[in-house]
Amino acid sequence: MRHPLVPLCALAGAALLASGCSSGSSPTAEEQQAAASAAAGNAAKDPAEVGADELGQVPVLMYHQLTEKPASVYDRTPADFRAELERLAREKYVPVTARDFQTGRIGIPAGTHPVVLTFDDSTNSQVRLGDDGNPAPDTAIAILAETAKKYPEFKPVATFFVNADAFSATGSAKALTWLKEHGHEVGNHTDRHQNLRSLDQAGATKAIADGQQAIVKAAPGTRVTSLALPFGAMPQESGVAARGTGYRYDGVYLVGANPSVSPYAKDFTPAAIPRIRSAGPKDADAEFGSSRWLDKLAAGKNWYISDGDPKTVAFPRASQDKLAPAFAKRALPY
Numbered sequence: 001m002r003h004p005l006v007p008l009c010a011l012a013g014a015a016l017l018a019s020g021c022s023s024g025s026s027p028t029a030e031e032q033q034a035a036a037s038a039a040a041g042n043a044a045k046d047p048a049e050v051g052a053d054e055l056g057q058v059p060v061l062m063y064h065q066l067t068e069k070p071a072s073v074y075d076r077t078p079a080d081f082r083a084e085l086e087r088l089a090r091e092k093y094v095p096v097t098a099r100d101f102q103t104g105r106i107g108i109p110a111g112t113h114p115v116v117l118t119f120d121d122s123t124n125s126q127v128r129l130g131d132d133g134n135p136a137p138d139t140a141i142a143i144l145a146e147t148a149k150k151y152p153e154f155k156p157v158a159t160f161f162v163n164a165d166a167f168s169a170t171g172s173a174k175a176l177t178w179l180k181e182h183g184h185e186v187g188n189h190t191d192r193h194q195n196l197r198s199l200d201q202a203g204a205t206k207a208i209a210d211g212q213q214a215i216v217k218a219a220p221g222t223r224v225t226s227l228a229l230p231f232g233a234m235p236q237e238s239g240v241a242a243r244g245t246g247y248r249y250d251g252v253y254l255v256g257a258n259p260s261v262s263p264y265a266k267d268f269t270p271a272a273i274p275r276i277r278s279a280g281p282k283d284a285d286a287e288f289g290s291s292r293w294l295d296k297l298a299a300g301k302n303w304y305i306s307d308g309d310p311k312t313v314a315f316p317r318a319s320q321d322k323l324a325p326a327f328a329k330r331a332l333p334y
C-alpha cells in the first residue's frame with residue numbers, strides 16, 4: 001500500500017512532538033559486541049582532523065517497492081536502488097538500523113556519516129528467498145549484500161517496517177527470521193496498514209498491538225522497538241503511537257520529507273522522526289527526495305560526521321547549545 005504524496009513534515013506538528021518516548025533501554029550483548037568491534041576496527045581520530053560533527057543531520061531514507069516498471073513515486077527500479085546505495089557508499093555513508101540510530105548507538109568509522117535505510121509495507125521485492133535460502137536476485141536484501149561486497153565499509157543493515165503476513169512469497173516466519181539472523185531490524189507498520197489518524201484511541205492501539213503480535217508470532221523472540229506510521233498519519237492521541245498495551249517504541253517514523261537531526265541533539269524528536277523518500281533528481285517532488293537531499297547534505301555545514309568513537313559525542317565547540325542534556329557526559333567539544 002502506498003502513502004499519499006504530501007510534504008508530510010507538516011504532520012509532525014509541535015504538539016505531537018511533546019509525547020513521551022523512552023530511549024533508555026539497555027543494549028543487548030550483541031549490540032555491545034557490535035559497538036566494541038566497530039570501535040576496535042576503526043580507531044577514533046582527533047575530531048578536528050576529520051571535522052567530526054555528531055550533532056549534524058542524518059538522512060533516514062524510505063523505500064517501498066522495487067520494480068522494473070515504477071507505478072508511483074514510491075516505486076524505484078532495482079537499478080535506481082543499486083545506484084543510490086553505491087552513491088551512499090562512495091560518499092562514505094555507513095548504514096545503521098533505526099533502533100541504533102534512535103537510541104544513539106552509532107558505531108561507525110571516523111569521517112563517515114550514518115544513514116538509516118528503511119523499507120515499508122513488507123513487499124516481496126524487498127525480501128524474497130530462493131529455494132537455496134539465499135536472497136533472490138534484484139531484491140533489496142540481495143542488492144544490499146552486493147553493495148557491501150563491493151564497498152567493504154558499507155554495512156548491509158536496514159530496518160524493515162512490516163505488516164501482518166509480511167513477505168508472502170517467502171512466508172513471514174522464514175523471512176523475518178532471516179532478517180534477524182542477518183543483522184537487520186524488523187519494525188512495526190501495523191497489522192493491516194491502518195490509517196491511525198482515522199481510528200479512535202482503542203482502535204489505533206489495537207492496530208499497533210496486532211502488528212507487534214504478528215511479528216512476534218512469526219519470529220518468536222523478536223524485539224520490536226520501532227514503528228513507522230502508515231501514510232505518516234499520527235494517531236489523534238499521539239502518545240498512543242509510542243506506548244500502549246503490548247508495545248513500547250523508542251522511535252516513531254513519519255513519511256517525509258527532510259533529514260533528521262542527530263539523536264544527540266536537544267531538538268531530536270524520537271516520537272516523530274522524519275524520513276526522506278528515495279527519489280531521483282528529476283522525479284516528481286524531487287526537492288523532498290533523496291537525490292536532492294543528499295546533494296544538500298554534502299554541500300552544507302550541517303552534516304553528521306563521526307569521530308569513530310561510539311562512546312563520545314564530538315562536535316565543534318560553537319554547536320554546544322545544540323547538545324541534548326542527556327548526552328552531556330559523553331560530549332567532546334573541540
Ligand SMILES: [Zn+2]
Nearest residue numbers: 120121230231
Ligand atoms: Zn506503508
